[in-house]
Amino acid sequence: MQIFCFDMMLMRLCAKRKTGPGFLVHDSHLFDGVDGRQVAKALEVGAKTADDLGFQYIVTMNSDDAFKETSQNFDLNPYILSTRLTDATEDGGLFGIRFG
Secondary structure (H helix, E strand, O other), X not given: OHHHHHHHHHHHHHHHXXXXXXXXXXXXXXXXXXXXXXXXXXXXXXXXXXXXXXXXEEEEXXXXXXXXXXXXXXXXXXXXXXXXXXXXXXXXXXXXXXXX
């Protein structure tokens, strides 16, 4: 959670100075071992900060991890992109590439 807070602080500085890439990406590894309530709050803070400062906040995470805990003040569903990776069909794979 220290890295999450540090990254949000950097995004605030970038917004104030009108610099930076305009996006922040976090992988699910950032939230490994973190209590579900803290993950839910971090996603809420990330979405609000991104909306307030005008940057894109991207989190890659399994849906079962994203919904371990919920917040009464924040609905995560509008932020979910239903991208699914599968190799069950010929057009599946990652970026059109089949592995294995």
